[in-house]
Each structure stands twice: as C-alpha cells, then as structure tokens.
Amino acid sequence: MEWGISMIDRIQKSDAEWREILSPEQYQVCRCDNTEAPHTGKYTHCKETGIYTCACCGQELFDSSAKYDSGSGWPSYWQPIDASKVSEKTDYTNSTTRTEVLCSRCDAHLGHVFSDGPKPTGLRYCINSIALELKERG
Numbered sequence: 001m002e003w004g005i006s007m008i009d010r011i012q013k014s015d016a017e018w019r020e021i022l023s024p025e026q027y028q029v030c031r032c033d034n035t036e037a038p039h040t041g042k043y044t045h046c047k048e049t050g051i052y053t054c055a056c057c058g059q060e061l062f063d064s065s066a067k068y069d070s071g072s073g074w075p076s077y078w079q080p081i082d083a084s085k086v087s088e089k090t091d092y093t094n095s096t097t098r099t100e101v102l103c104s105r106c107d108a109h110l111g112h113v114f115s116d117g118p119k120p121t122g123l124r125y126c127i128n129s130i131a132l133e134l135k136e137r138g
C-alpha cells in the first residue's frame, strides 16, 4: 500500500445514480445534507443488537453496543465502530458551527457529532435513521 492512499475502497456515484438507488427521502438526507424530522426515524428507540451500516454503500458504521438514548429524537451513538469509518467536516449552515459526520466510503451525509455525549468518549453522534440500515445479529 502506498503511503497516503486510504485502505477504504471508495464508492463514488453521480447524483443520477444515487437517485436510482435511494428513496427520495434517503436522497434528500444522505446526498443533500437534509435532516429527518426528530422522533420520526425508525431507529431512534431501536434496542435490537447488531451493526448499523451505511444505507448508501453498506459500510459498517456503528455497533448497537455504542447506542444510547440521548433524548434528542435521533439515534445516538458515543462512538463509531472505527474512526476510519466516518469522516468529519465543519458545517456552518443554520447560523451555527457544527461538525458534520459523513460515511468515509461514499461521503453520505449521516448527521452531526457533538461533545455532550456520555462517557467514555463524551461524544454524541446524532445520526439520521434513514441514513442507516441495521444488520441484526444472530
């Protein structure tokens, strides 16, 4: 492996290709940075065990063991499966500064990360349900 080349097998598609694969709602959130309304997503209160994968490309993102109830109305995690699975970008929209979280493989917009999470990381990955697909264990 060449130095500086990511080990992640990147996925890049045109907007037209993503529109074909995703539902209109998924396209709006994952490819246009929209946010699903709070308390509406299917995983907000989900307690099943498994791996939450990227709805766009299938990359494994969050383990259910790192999921907790933040009360925000969106599924929340205190860490990704591995730091390499997500990338971060400063987001200046909505008159505030937030840290956007994206899938490192396909650049899907997942949500945002905040520093008011529980121990041990103190982080709150606030993720749109519609950007995720849970692969249940067992």
Ligand code: FE
Pocket: 054, 055, 056, 057, 058, 059, 103, 104, 105, 106, 107, 108
């Ligand atoms: Fe992805």
